[in-house]
Amino acid sequence: MVRKIILAIVILILAVGGYFVYQTWMRSDAGGDIIVRIPEGASFDEVLDSLEGAELIHGRAAFKILAVTTGNDGKIKPGSYKFNHGLSNAQLLSALVEGHSTVKSKVTFPEGITIRRIASIAAREAGCDSAQIVHLANDRAFLKTIGITAASAEGYLMPDTYYIFWGEKPATLLRRMADVFREFYTDALKKKAEALGLSSYEAITLASIVEGEARVDEERPVIAGVYLNRLHIGMKLQADPTIQYILPDGPRRLLFADTRLDNPYNTYFYKGLPPGPINNPGRASILATLSPATHDYLFFVAKADGSGRHAFSRTDREHDVAVRQYQANRSKP
Numbered sequence: 001m002v003r004k005i006i007l008a009i010v011i012l013i014l015a016v017g018g019y020f021v022y023q024t025w026m027r028s029d030a031g032g033d034i035i036v037r038i039p040e041g042a043s044f045d046e047v048l049d050s051l052e053g054a055e056l057i058h059g060r061a062a063f064k065i066l067a068v069t070t071g072n073d074g075k076i077k078p079g080s081y082k083f084n085h086g087l088s089n090a091q092l093l094s095a096l097v098e099g100h101s102t103v104k105s106k107v108t109f110p111e112g113i114t115i116r117r118i119a120s121i122a123a124r125e126a127g128c129d130s131a132q133i134v135h136l137a138n139d140r141a142f143l144k145t146i147g148i149t150a151a152s153a154e155g156y157l158m159p160d161t162y163y164i165f166w167g168e169k170p171a172t173l174l175r176r177m178a179d180v181f182r183e184f185y186t187d188a189l190k191k192k193a194e195a196l197g198l199s200s201y202e203a204i205t206l207a208s209i210v211e212g213e214a215r216v217d218e219e220r221p222v223i224a225g226v227y228l229n230r231l232h233i234g235m236k237l238q239a240d241p242t243i244q245y246i247l248p249d250g251p252r253r254l255l256f257a258d259t260r261l262d263n264p265y266n267t268y269f270y271k272g273l274p275p276g277p278i279n280n281p282g283r284a285s286i287l288a289t290l291s292p293a294t295h296d297y298l299f300f301v302a303k304a305d306g307s308g309r310h311a312f313s314r315t316d317r318e319h320d321v322a323v324r325q326y327q328a329n330r331s332k333p
Contacts, residue, residue, distance in 0.1 A: 111282030155277025212241025215308025
């Protein structure tokens with residue numbers, strides 16, 4: 001009789017243990033992603049409510065036992081998560097403790113993108129905190145931790161396509177983009193900047209202007225050459241993208257009054273380079289700036305044919321003719 005009781009207890013223990021092992025590691029066949037938000041200060045039971053409501057956990061009791069026995073019930077990080085319904089309890093708990101989703105979003109940040117635009121795209125495509133991205137990108141103490149010594153990260157975040165965990169921490173995203181920039185901007189490129197009489201800071205600032213102007217790759221070195229020619233003779237850069245950068249309602253068609261704005265970034269108003277980059281230039285614009293075309297052009301104006309190309313001129317007179325041609329072509333129906 002005693003043996004039967006012991007055997008029954010053993011079978012019961014094995015059955016219960018097997019059940020919880022199954023619940024811990026089983027994966028559902030259900031597909032699809034779902035977003036779950038764990039607020040700051042949420043209790044473990046509130047976390048369970050959210051996960052259960054999203055139909056992510058396999059047995060509330062099993063998930064709770066797993067979390068408690070592993071000491072992770074108090075280690076779940078708040079945030080916005082994207083999960084696949086096919087996760088096991090163990091995988092789900094691990095992701096919550098590590099503080100990232102199990103689903104990555106493919107996010108493209110195009111060349112010439114500004115910090116504010118990075119924040120907007122990251123929020124829309126990957127659920128990132130846009131306000132925190134902007135804040136950290138202008139926090140000098142934080143920037144030093146990711147290798148940026150400038151007052152802002154503008155110019156030092158490499159445009160590219162990134163795979164980002166949903167709800168990625170802003171600090172993690174900015175660090176990745178800064179790392180990719182630093183891997184590209186090697187000592188060899190720094191020496192090229194020095195050969196042009198530019199600091200790396202000045203070179204990236206100029207590259208951001210080239211990025212703002214160029215639409216055709218083969219024109220990037222030519223445009224860089226124009227601006228370097230102007231710098232060398234002390235002529236104002238008169239670069240439209242620097243004005244667009246300071247417009248609260250831009251980008252838009254510029255007015256003459258815009259060129260009179262008293263702002264250090266307005267290169268129609270002040271000589272020399274602006275205080276810093278006006279966007280995050282891509283690799284092509286940086287390379288073009290460091291290997292500019294050699295010529296004596298001082299002016300350029302967009303062609304009205306929609307090609308994105310420009311007409312380059314050496315003198316005021318040549319430029320006036322090109323501008324009149326642009327205006328005439330633009331006015332044609």
